Amino acid sequence: MRRRLLGGVLFIAMASALGAQNTSYHQDPNWLPPRDAASRMNPLAQKPEAGAGGEKLFRRNCVECHGQDGSGLAKKNSADLLLPEVQSQSDGTLFWKLTNGNTDRGMPSFSRLPELQRWQLVLYVRTLQAAQGSARKDPAK
Amino acid sequence: MKKALVILFVFAALGSVWGQESPYFVTYDHHLEEPGNLEIEVYTTSGIPRSGQVGYVAPYMEIEYGVTGRWTSELYLEGQGTVGDSAVFTGWRLENRFRPLKREHWINPVLYLEYERTSEASRIQKEIVGGGPDVSSPNSDLQATKNHELEMKLILSGTTHDWNIAGNFITEKNLSESEGFEFGYAFGVARPLASLASGNACRFCRENFLAGIEVYGGLGSTEDGFSPHNTVHYVAPVVSWQVSDNGSLRFSPSFALTHEGSPVLFRFGYSYEVRGFGSKLAQFFGGRR
Numbered sequence: 001m002r003r004r005l006l007g008g009v010l011f012i013a014m015a016s017a018l019g020a021q022n023t024s025y026h027q028d029p030n031w032l033p034p035r036d037a038a039s040r041m042n043p044l045a046q047k048p049e050a051g052a053g054g055e056k057l058f059r060r061n062c063v064e065c066h067g068q069d070g071s072g073l074a075k076k077n078s079a080d081l082l083l084p085e086v087q088s089q090s091d092g093t094l095f096w097k098l099t100n101g102n103t104d105r106g107m108p109s110f111s112r113l114p115e116l117q118r119w120q121l122v123l124y125v126r127t128l129q130a131a132q133g134s135a136r137k138d139p140a141k
Numbered sequence: 142m143k144k145a146l147v148i149l150f151v152f153a154a155l156g157s158v159w160g161q162e163s164p165y166f167v168t169y170d171h172h173l174e175e176p177g178n179l180e181i182e183v184y185t186t187s188g189i190p191r192s193g194q195v196g197y198v199a200p201y202m203e204i205e206y207g208v209t210g211r212w213t214s215e216l217y218l219e220g221q222g223t224v225g226d227s228a229v230f231t232g233w234r235l236e237n238r239f240r241p242l243k244r245e246h247w248i249n250p251v252l253y254l255e256y257e258r259t260s261e262a263s264r265i266q267k268e269i270v271g272g273g274p275d276v277s278s279p280n281s282d283l284q285a286t287k288n289h290e291l292e293m294k295l296i297l298s299g300t301t302h303d304w305n306i307a308g309n310f311i312t313e314k315n316l317s318e319s320e321g322f323e324f325g326y327a328f329g330v331a332r333p334l335a336s337l338a339s340g341n342a343c344r345f346c347r348e349n350f351l352a353g354i355e356v357y358g359g360l361g362s363t364e365d366g367f368s369p370h371n372t373v374h375y376v377a378p379v380v381s382w383q384v385s386d387n388g389s390l391r392f393s394p395s396f397a398l399t400h401e402g403s404p405v406l407f408r409f410g411y412s413y414e415v416r417g418f419g420s421k422l423a424q425f426f427g428g429r430r
Binding site: 053057099102114 | 163172208209243324333337339341342400
């Protein structure tokens with residue numbers, strides 16, 4: 001009985017998580033950085049400890065639209081940051097998108113944040129992929 | 142009324158956002174309100190008197206809403222209290238800022254258009270044009286003159302190495318009287334005290350503070366032939382502190398560079414941002430946003 005109840009709760013939790021995730025997200029094909037911006041390297045790439053600050057910035061600035069786990073919210077039509085089509089973009093591209101925003105599609109510009117803080121956000125977005133990967137490998141987590 | 146206040150506080154509690162607010166009081170930079178967000182700001186401008194003048198406190202409230210990513214609209218309500226005189230409501234202003242360019246550039250232009258219905262007793266000095274406000278006459282005389290004014294600004298602003306540099310060029314036309322066009326300016330530079338965000342939650346971290354300086358003043362009018370006489374100019378250090386995830390405090394002492402107007406202005410402000418206000422309001426009234 002207890003096992004069934006637990007299974008039911010897990011099913012509801014997974015179903016609601018799937019319902020919140022923006023599975024229908026498609027990138028704006030016109031939202032592309034100039035080549036030199038896309039090739040920029042993250043100056044914090046060798047400082048993974050800066051990712052903790054990135055997580056704090058993410059919670060403050062991004063979860064409203066992208067959700068706690070970055071998977072996007074269907075009602076906001078925000079990007080699922082875990083998707084390969086997002087994660088395969090270069091650091092420079094993500095930085096450029098954070099800086100410029102895409103106001104016509106609801107993504108604001110975060111140019112008011114200092115440059116290094118925007119790079120910290122990029123660093124943290126990369127860890128979302130790793131966190132999701134390990135969660136998939138070990139569903140008990 | 143009570144219900145409206147309760148609704149407002151519920152929205153405020155539901156949605157909050159952290160964003161580094163510009164520390165300026167007079168100068169505008171190119172950052173607009175995020176679409177659908179509402180910011181409620183309360184400020185005061187206090188004038189320290191010269192001999193022969195009296196002190197005053199001019200509070201004002203600003204309600205700012207991000208209509209779209211490139212259009213922000215604001216309503217101001219303002220008043221003023223003068224020592225030994227009276228406290229009066231001095232009027233309202235409705236302003237709109239438009240950002241013509243979509244992306245970030247070295248210099249980002251923003252067009253500003255404001256209609257104001259204020260009396261001559263207005264002393265908030267949100268901007269200074271012409272010769273500045275009359276700080277000597279009694280409120281009863283000043284309140285008798287009501288003005289319809291149209292104000293336009295060209296805002297040019299950019300950020301380099303975390304320094305924001307902004308310049309505003311102001312022109313104002315009083316539609317009720319033939320005063321010609323009045324002109325003014327404001328320039329500001331500011332930066333955060335730390336570029337990297339620390340990993341721990343903290344209120345007194347340097348990253349939560351921005352500091353800078355602004356300079357602003359009047360440039361005369363077409364009627365007085367752009368005479369520099371009787372114009373007011375101030376230099377003002379500015380500082381802002383992100384006190385909570387959704388609130389920030391600002392402070393600025395302004396020092397007069399000329400012998401007109403108040404020699405020192407103290408400006409205080411608190412702003413509170415409500416994220417997703419537009420969609421929450423639409424949901425409340427049964428919409429689907």
